[in-house]
Amino acid sequence: MMSYIQQQAKFYQRLSELDIWGWAGFLTPLFIFIQKFIYNDWNFLVWLLVLMFLDLFTGITKAVRNRTAVTSTGLRNTVIKVFQYGVFLIVIHVLIHFQIDGKEVGVLSYADEAGYTFLIVIEAKSIFENLQVLNPRVDFSGIIDKLKSVLPKKKE
Numbered sequence: 001m002m003s004y005i006q007q008q009a010k011f012y013q014r015l016s017e018l019d020i021w022g023w024a025g026f027l028t029p030l031f032i033f034i035q036k037f038i039y040n041d042w043n044f045l046v047w048l049l050v051l052m053f054l055d056l057f058t059g060i061t062k063a064v065r066n067r068t069a070v071t072s073t074g075l076r077n078t079v080i081k082v083f084q085y086g087v088f089l090i091v092i093h094v095l096i097h098f099q100i101d102g103k104e105v106g107v108l109s110y111a112d113e114a115g116y117t118f119l120i121v122i123e124a125k126s127i128f129e130n131l132q133v134l135n136p137r138v139d140f141s142g143i144i145d146k147l148k149s150v151l152p153k154k155k156e
Contacts, residue, residue, distance in 0.1 A: 061134060
């Protein structure tokens with residue numbers, strides 16, 4: 001009977017014997033599919049994730065400073081926002097790159113710049129609002145007003 005350590009060693013030996021080209025052959029078409037049909041602007045995604053993290057961090061800091069509970073509801077809203085932004089980015093990608101008879105239509109070529117800018121402005125506005133609450137002596141109201149003017153007006 002083999003010991004647990006011997007079983008683990010045998011498992012890792014078999015795993016190491018897997019052909020790296022087999023994995024590459026499996027993953028390459030998957031990545032190509034993702035790049036073509038789902039999303040391909042990874043640099044923008046990093047910028048957006050940085051701002052989303054800063055928004056989350058400044059929001060939590062604001063809640064702690066105001067002695068407000070950091071609730072699971074607030075954190076769940078962040079998860080929902082990540083999902084919504086992901087769907088938004090995929091839809092924008094499809095609007096820009098969809099093809100008819102193998103040719104990109106290109107009618108909505110501006111959609112990525114408009115959509116991506118919209119997301120960045122939303123996150124930046126939220127960060128500046130959080131910073132304004134954290135330090136009222138620093139006046140971000142001019143920046144916040146400029147960012148609000150870019151965003152669509154809420155219907156009341």
